[in-house]
Amino acid sequence: MFDMDVQFLFESMGQVVLVNDKEQKAIITNPQMSANEERYLHTMDCVTLGHIVTLDNEKFLVVSETVTKRHSKYKSKIRHCNYTIEFAGEVIEDFMRDADGNIVYDRLGDPITITIVGDPIFIPAIVENKTFSIAGSQLLVAENQIIVIAQDNKVNRGKFTVNNTLSLMDNNWKVRNQDRTKKGLLILTCERV
Structure with a gap:
């Protein structure tokens, strides 16, 4: 009932x-x-x-x-999520093709290369510059560091690998640590570079 x-x-x-x-x-x-x-x-x-x-x-x-x-x-x-982090889309080098899908060649007989840029990826995240706590556990960071909390998924793990750099708050930040102890969350410690 x-x-x-x-x-x-x-x-x-x-x-x-x-x-x-x-x-x-x-x-x-x-x-x-x-x-x-x-x-x-x-x-x-x-x-x-x-x-x-x-x-x-x-x-x-x-x-x-x-x-x-x-x-x-x-x-x-x-x-x-107080920030949305933008990553450039995937860059693919390919050959120019005609309407039938055949490769187009220049006047010297070489295939014409083109660069295709995919759509950018937007990742919603929580960004903290002092501390962040989950269920009583508090993470402390140094003055030139931030904590970025995002959904733990394959795309985000690939974009936020250790030593990757991201642009946020008019600064560049390098991922120093990737904490996955909270299943479902990707908790990053990033340092200003």
């Missing part, structure tokens, strides 16, 4: 959010005020650590582990 009441509550009071770009009904509540934009996300389906939630056209990152239901629903904490 209680499960049916909770289901009715979600149907009547819930709003549609995107969880990893898939629609899902959710109820959003506010935690105590803090320095960061945070919300509690209540759902009928499990939303896990590291999922990206789009709420009111803003990206949020799930920063609490949610494994079991509480009162017939899942509850997780989401935090606003």
Whole structure:
């Protein structure tokens, strides 16, 4: 009976959010005020650590582990992604081709090369310059360092490899450490270069 009441509550009071770009009904509540934009996300389906939630056209990152239901629903904490990090699209060297797909040659008989630049990649992330805490564990950083927290996935792991450089806040930052101890989150320590 209680499960049916909770289901009715979600149907009547819930709003549609995107969880990893898939629609899902959710109820959003506010935690105590803090320095960061945070919300509690209540759902009928499990939303896990590291999922990206789009709420009111803003990206949020799930920063609490949610494994079991509480009162017939899942509850997780989401935090606003205060930066979107842009990486240039993939660069591919290819040969110019005609409408039939045949390689086009110049007047000397050499194939004409072209450079194709793919679409840029945008990665929503939480960026901190002093500390970051998850479930009581606090990470401290030096004056010339930042912490970048992003969703742990194949693309992000490839873009944020150790010694890669990213541009953020009018500075270049080199990834010094990639921490994957929080399943679903990619926690990076970056140093200004």
